[in-house]
Amino acid sequence: RNQISLFGVKCEDDAFYMRRCVEIANKAIGCTTPNPMVGCVIVKDGSIVGQGFHPKAGQPHAEVFALRDAGDLAENATAYVSLEPCNHYGRTPPCTEALIRAKVRRVVVGMVDPNPIVASKGVERLKKSGIDVTVGVEEELCKKLNEAYIHRMLTGKPFLTLRYSLSVNGRISDLLGEGVKESGGYYSQLLQEYDGIIYSSASITGKSSFPTSQEPLAKQPLQIIVANSPNSTVQLPRLADEASQVIIFADKNTVLDPEIAQRGIETVVLDQMHLNTILDYCGKRGLCSVLLDLHGGRGDLKELLKEGLENGLLQKVVVEVLPFWDESNDRLTLENLKQKVLQLDRLHSDISGETLVVYGYFR
Numbered sequence: 611r612n613q614i615s616l617f618g619v620k621c622e623d624d625a626f627y628m629r630r631c632v633e634i635a636n637k638a639i640g641c642t643t644p645n646p647m648v649g650c651v652i653v654k655d656g657s658i659v660g661q662g663f664h665p666k667a668g669q670p671h672a673e674v675f676a677l678r679d680a681g682d683l684a685e686n687a688t689a690y691v692s693l694e695p696c697n698h699y700g701r702t703p704p705c706t707e708a709l710i711r712a713k714v715r716r717v718v719v720g721m722v723d724p725n726p727i728v729a730s731k732g733v734e735r736l737k738k739s740g741i742d743v744t745v746g747v748e749e750e751l752c753k754k755l756n757e758a759y760i761h762r763m764l765t766g767k768p769f770l771t772l773r774y775s776l777s778v779n780g781r782i783s784d785l786l787g788e789g790v791k792e793s794g795g796y797y798s799q800l801l802q803e804y805d806g807i808i809y810s811s812a813s814i815t816g817k818s819s820f821p822t823s824q825e826p827l828a829k830q831p832l833q834i835i836v837a838n839s840p841n842s843t844v845q846l847p848r849l850a851d852e853a854s855q856v857i858i859f860a861d862k863n864t865v866l867d868p869e870i871a872q873r874g875i876e877t878v879v880l881d882q883m884h885l886n887t888i889l890d891y892c893g894k895r896g897l898c899s900v901l902l903d904l905h906g907g908r909g910d911l912k913e914l915l916k917e918g919l920e921n922g923l924l925q926k927v928v929v930e931v932l933p934f935w936d937e938s939n940d941r942l943t944l945e946n947l948k949q950k951v952l953q954l955d956r957l958h959s960d961i962s963g964e965t966l967v968v969y970g971y972f973r
């Protein structure tokens with residue numbers, strides 16, 4: 611079994627095992643919504659004797675897989691879990707009971723579950739049964755892993771990230787850099803990670819197809835089309851496959867191609883197109899994270915973006931800087947969207963090939 615001490619790491623290091631939990635939880639990236647990503651390892655005498663992660667809502671939780679993997683070795687062992695074990699009957703039975711039944715001696719928890727039906731009750735239940743519980747190991751890392759899940763639990767809305775590509779002369783472009791749509795490219799990874807992607811009906815027309823993730827797990831995000839052009843007919847873009855999921859938010863004055871209704875595409879007609887309404891709807895529908903993709907932005911997303919910036923509805927921004935000058939002047943501009951300076955923090959950037967990608971969080 612995994613002899614961690616081989617690498618000269620202190621075996622009793624709680625933080626080390628918690629980082630392992632986060633690493634394995636990440637295997638299910640983009641697949642667990644509306645549930646969180648959770649990893650669990652069972653450690654005995656300095657060795658990992660069992661591990662597991664939550665693969666998908668409706669399937670067993672991380673603790674259950676890890677305990678199964680450990681078998682009898684779980685007795686008197688320490689269980690590390692990146693999220694507080696649940697103490698309720700949801701789609702699956704409580705993990706607290708499984709840990710108690712397996713007779714683990716100690717449980718180390720990364721962070722408390724913000725879900726109001728769990729929130730500290732799992733920790734209390736374990737303590738009451740005599741298990742030694744430590745909470746808050748590598749807490750920041752565990753929170754980062756589930757930033758979208760946490761955001762939806764606390765606000766009812768999905769975690770919202772703005773994405774666009776920018777030419778070196780500062781114009782929004784509908785192009786993407788070389789390789790970024792391939793597996794491992796940042797754009798393909800974003801599609802894997804996010805539950806939904808908002809497009810303007812004007813940037814995705816009947817001729818073009820939706821972008822799809824090329825990652826090995828290849829879960830595709832829900833395609834969310836905003837149709838806000840009262841004078842033109844909105845057509846359904848080419849779908850990658852029959853299983854592609856689409857939802858259309860249409861202004862009440864927008865004309866929709868009859869094919870949209872014929873194919874039974876989920877359509878929400880709004881008296882007024884508000885980002886707030888779209889996000890509330892998506893949150894109720896179980897989406898934890900949504901990408902607002904300007905994709906050239908010739909369309910009608912400017913008002914939604916303005917509303918998002920003014921009302922603090924955006925959590926994060928991803929900007930791709932393209933290695934060329936672009937003089938097309940039919941593009942959306944980002945001027946006059948916000949009066950005051952908006953500060954970003956936790957910035958980082960990646961360069962792959964000739965593409966620079968900058969990530970930051972809105973404060």
Ligand code: AOF
Pocket residue numbers: 644645646647648649663664667668669670671672673693694695696699700701702703705723725728
């Ligand atoms: C854990 N371990 O691996 C996960 C937890 O409907 P259910 O039964 O899947 O319950 C979903 C809730 O359980 C979810 O909202 C969150 O509070 C918690 N998720 N808990 O102990 C896990 N995925």
Ligand code: ZN
Pocket residue numbers: 671673695696697703704705706
């Ligand atoms: Zn559970």
